[in-house]
Amino acid sequence: MSSPGAPVRPDPSALGPAAREAALDRIAAPDHELDVLVVGGGVVGAGVALDAVTRGLSTALVEQRDLASGTSSRSSKLVHGGLRYLEMLDFALVREALHERGLLLTRLAPHLVRPVPFLYPLTHRGWERPYVGAGLALYDGMAALAPGGSGLPRHRHLTRRQVARTAPDFRAETVTGAIRYYDCQVDDARLVLTIARTAAANGAAVATRVRVTGFLREGERVVGVRATDLETGRELEVRAKVVVNAAGVWTDEVQEMVGGRGALHVQASKGIHLVVPRDRIRSEAGFIVRTETSVLFVIPWGRHWVIGTTDTAWDLDKAHPAASRTDIEYVLDRVNAILREPLDHDDVEGVYAGLRPLLSGESEPTSKISREHTVVTPVPGLVMIAGGKLTTYRVMARDAVDAAAHSLRTTGNLAVRPSITDRVPLLGADGWEARTNQRVLLARRSGLHVARIDALLDRYGSLVDDLLALVAERPDLAEPLEGAEDHLAAEVVYAVTHEGARHLDDVLTRRTRISIETFDRGTRAAPGVARLMAAELGWDDERTADEVDHYLRRVEAERQSQQQLTDQEADEARVRAPDIV
The missing domain is CATH 1.10.8.870 (Alpha-glycerophosphate oxidase, cap domain)
Structure with a gap:
């Protein structure tokens, strides 16, 4: 506890206006060289910044718009292993994703990641139940090997009558039964923000609205970037021993800045989601339904449902992918096939479209392209990472920093410690369970309703203390x-x-x-x-x-x-x- 009259230390995790200016002044100082500069403020870029700074590397992150303003705020908001990859026999990808799901749920972000039940409808008699059941048994088995176990209930077989009781608005007469299983969900944008703030709390400089316009070179080697502060027009030169590009669907454009030299080609795949009120579908669980090209998720989301997604190639404006009426009607048609009371356009509260950065083959449809990630070093001093999925952001970040560490060892003789982010809880995780147990006491002290405290705990975890202090003041x-x-x-x-x-x-x-x-x-x-x-x-x-x-x-x-x-x-x-x- 500080003594009376002692100056109050600023919160190092705070990303307010003063912190942004201080970060820009620090990283653009003429005599300052970073160990690692991260370009891109999505989940992978934020994860790279956290991984690098917690290994003891001087680190900064710049993002041309807002944190999570691209793909990382427009996902299905699921933290999951990817059931359909089991059917593709991609066991390694599923095992890795379930391991990361377990870490996030039980250790890293239990305040942000929460379980969500799903029904997998069965439409064929005989073979389908044992086939799907075996897949879900394998899914649960792999999850049980994750840190802390799966942290989730095991799957359970339901009859048609049990489906009707669980989900009264589901057309139970069209199925022979279902299997209920669990995955997890997260507010993707708040996850990215929390990772970035955790990186800042550990010493990383974070600055948004900064556009990289070119690379600084010494011979073949990249030694930093030229950038523009979009808020003021200030031109910056930021020097770094290694630049990590985590620009997602903008990867190809960044490669062009180094003369087109790169081993990655990223194809953008558009996925759209609809948001409808929770009372429009009576069900205790979400649904996962096969479509012609992928799967359709109907996901409980607070007082709403999130329904999606599509999977189509997109080569237009990457900053603002647009959902067309055709996209919306495709999703409505697919979900209405399983509902007693169909949804129409008037039921839709919100629509959002996002782009997945897929590592593309020559002529593969986007629904077949792997979600696995790749790390390359096209020129000395530049590491590029692309592909992957929200759930495995930490693994992607670790691999990118491993590549940066190799460059730092070979060129600067700098020893870099191994990744520790599997043991670094995100801000708001420590103390979250205690605050949850104190919810009634917090409500009484603050004058807020207990339901309001619950909502704040869901968004901020133990950082609810900051919000309540602000309300008290x-x-x-x-x-x-x-x-x-x-x-x-x-x-x-x-x-x-x-x-x-x-x-x-x-x-x-x-x-x-x-x-x-x-x-x-x-x-x-x-x-x-x-x-x-x-x-x-x-x-x-x-x-x-x-x-x-x-x-x-x-x-x-x-x-x-x-x-x-x-x-x-x-x-x-x-x-x-x-x-x-």
Whole structure:
């Protein structure tokens, strides 16, 4: 405990405006050279930064937009082994993913990752039940070997009548029964943010809205990057012994900066998801259903369902992949085939589209391309990583830093310790169980309802203490947001001061999920959220109005794109509202 009058130490994990400026000044100092510079603020880039800094390497991460603004906020939000890879006989990939699922659930992020039950419907008599049952028995068996065991109940066979009781809105007459099994889910954007903050807490410099424009070279070797601070226009040179590119679907573009020399070719595959209210489908469990090209997930998500996904090649705007009406109707048609009461467009609260970075073969359809990852060093001083999936981000990060460590040993004679991220809990994990047990006490002390405390624990884990301290200091922040009553005003302020939010999009789309969890897509909440942000970021009235106007135009562009029949038309409608700068 600090003595009275002692200065309060700043939170090293906080990614507020002052921390961003300090990070940029530090990494761009003329006499400063990093050990590792990470380009890309998705789950892999954040994971690389955490892995590198916890090995004792001086580390920084730069991202041209917001943390998780690309693929890593637009996934199915599942932490899973990948049942369909068992059928492809890719046992190593499934085993690895289940190992990582166990780590996240029991050790690294138990406050963010939680179990979710699924029904695997059976439609054929005789052979299908033992076939699928054997696969799920193997799945559970592999999971039991993971750290802490699986942490989840084992699968269970259900009759048709039991399916009808478990899921009254499922068309039980179309199946012979089902198998109930468990996987896990996570708010993908909050996972990325938490990894990045954990890296910062351990000494990594993290700066968003910084675009890499080229590489610094000494002969063949990459020795850093040229970059632009998109918020101020400031030009930067950042020197580093090794640059790790974790740019996902932008991998090919980064390779072009080094003269096109690289062994990776990444193909973007578009997947879209729909969000509908929980009361539109009565069921105690989610569903997994085969489609012609992949599988359809119907996933419980708080007071909502997330339904997806599609799997189609995309070669248009990578920053803003657009969901077309054709995409939406494809998902609705597939889910309606298993529901008693069909869903229609009026039931859809939110739609989001994301791009998977797949390591492509010459003419393979995207649904067949492997989710495994590859690490290459196309030129000295540059490590590139691509492929993989959300669940295995930590393994990808470890492999990338191993490659960087090899370069550091051979060129700088720098010994690098092995990865320890399998033993580094993410921020909010330590003390989470104790705070959960204290939920009633926390509610009584704060004046908030117990259900509100539960929601904060789900989003922040033991960092709920930060939010409650903010509410105690500024009681007005205990008020719910107008138009998004599931969230408190304090969460917006905290998003700016601790979570690196710099624009209205950042809060409505990634720090919260207001943009997909309300029928108005967050337009009612936008003005109030912008005013709260303005007070923290020093925006004047004109800037605040610009942020709101941009968000409203973005929502309208997305709605227009979702009325178009083709990808080309949807893309043309969506890009009419570019990123705010």
